[in-house]
Amino acid sequence: MSFSAFSLDPKLLSTLPTAIIEPSRIQQLAIPAVLEGQDVLALAQTGSGKTYAYGLPLLQQLSQLSAASLSAVVIVPTRELAVQVMQNLAPLAQAVNLRVDVLCGGEAIELQIERLTQPINLVVATPGRLLALAQQGVIQFDHVQSLVLDEADRLLDMGFIADINxxxxxxxxxxxxxxxxxxxxxxxxxxxxILSASCVRIEAHAVNSTVTDIAQTLYHVNKGSKAKALIHLITLHQWSQVLVFVNAKDDADTLCKKLLKAGINAAALHGDKEQALRSQTLALFKSRKLTVLIATDVLARGIHIDALPVVINVDLPAQAAVYVHRIGRTARAGLSGVALSLVSHSELQSLDAIRTLIGQTLPLTELVGFTVTDKPTSATSKRAPRDKQANRRTANKRSISDFKKQKTAR
Structure with missing residues (x-):
């Protein structure tokens, strides 16, 4: 099947990246429904081409409108994803004389207000900034015909439901x-x-499934050995590009320092970093001038790297669905990839939840040279609360006694 089957404007199709030769499964199913103006709930794996699945038909619709007004809104969870979607859609929009803009935090709102004085046809935005501009009366939605919630599950995970409503x-x-x-x-x-009763539900793949071209390996390691294990794996395989996920900002910075000390070209990317630095770091990673990028989940959705070979979970995510998104950064657009996870005893419950969600056994293997010596936690291994309270009382008595001795000595 070719894109010509959809009767899309040839000018739109001529600006698609050369690597895109034929429509993906989600594009085959979604484009006709969107062109017909139907409400759509589309479920597809990360990296399957969702942006063009809604972007192509929306731009086709907008190009046929006579009024130069805001007619479509795309809402995404993170700044990085907003920029990525904008970069994908802008060349297509320009080809059919449409104007697209991105509105998200990290950029001075005054600059966005100034840009919005010019006619705009489609905006890609994060919820908080878009709502702030709307509440100030800077942007109006009177002529909006289509609303897209991209990465809708993550929008809810990140607590944006009130802003979206x-x-x-x-x-x-x-x-x-x-x-x-x-x-x-x-x-x-x-x-x-929010969807009509007659909405079209599209499942390009089994719900909550992972891409079959991702080779998933899980290593059982001690919690305190994860940094050394990561350094060992990167050094052993000599990967040119590795995306590493951790759960906390501080852990990202700490791990980055350990990798730099080991002579590995690495950088951390998380929400506490200034937007300019985040953009610069991501650009370095995309251009392969940076070997390892350590990121938190907040930024996971905006990281699109062509032919990214390896994703490593140093920490398993607390939410099973996040695992699907993380490893979906590799094996995009029909390519293959590797996803490794370092799992400690304390994460076995999270692993069970991931196995249940994606319907795979995901066996744990031992990493050579990293014997697991940690003991699994259990109710019997924990000290009784009474003992803890007794220890605190003893410690307080000692502190008071020491203080009295010091006072007498003076």
Whole structure:
């Protein structure tokens, strides 16, 4: 099947990246439904081409409108993803004389207000900044015909439901498109709330599944050995590009220092970094001038690297669906990739949840040279609360006694 089957404007198709030869499964299913103006709930794996699945038909619709007004809104969870979507859609929009802009935090709102004085057809935005601009009366949604919630599950995970409901309340009724890699219960509830009863549900792949071209390996290691194990794996395989995930910002910085000390070219990327530095770091990684990028989940959705070979989970995510998104950074657009995870005893419960979600056994193997010596925690291994309280009382008595001795000595 070719893109010509959709009767899309040839000018749109001529600006697609040369690597995109034929439509992916999600594009084959979603483009006709979006062109027909239907509400859509689309479920597809990360890296399967969701942006063009809604972007191509939306731009086709907008190009046929006579009024030069804001007619479509795409809401995404992170700044990095907003920029990525903008970069994908901007060349297509320009080809059909449409104007697209990105509105998210990290950029002075005054600059965005100035840009919005010019006509705009489609915006890609994060919820907080878009709502702030709307509440200030800078942006109006009177003519919006289509709303896209991209990475809808992550929007809910990150607590944006109130902002999303507030934005929807400001928009006229129109086409609603929800695109997601997983389908948690809160997303099902949101879909029932905002999509029409006749909406089209598209499942390009089994719900909550992972890409078959990703080779998943899980190593059982001691919690305190994870940094050394990571350094060992990177050195052993001599990977040119590695995306590493951790759960906390401080852990990202600490791990980065250990890798730099070991002579590995690495950088950390998380929400506490200035936007300019985040953009610079990501650019260095994309251009392969940086070997290892250590990131938190907040930024996971905006990291699109062509042919990224390896993703490593130093920490398993607390939410099973996040695992699907993390490893989906590799094996994109039909390519293969490797996903490694370092799992300690304390993460076995999280691993069980991941196994249940994706329906795979994911066996644990031991990494050569890293024997597991940690003991699994159990109720019997924990000290009774009474003992802990007794220890605290003893410590307090000693502190008071020491203080009295010091006072007498003076």
């Amino acid at each position: 507030a934005l929807i309340a400001l928009m006229p009724k129109g086409q609603r498109l929800l695109f997601s890699a997983t389908l948690p219960e809160p997303l099902t509830a949101l879909a029932e709330q």
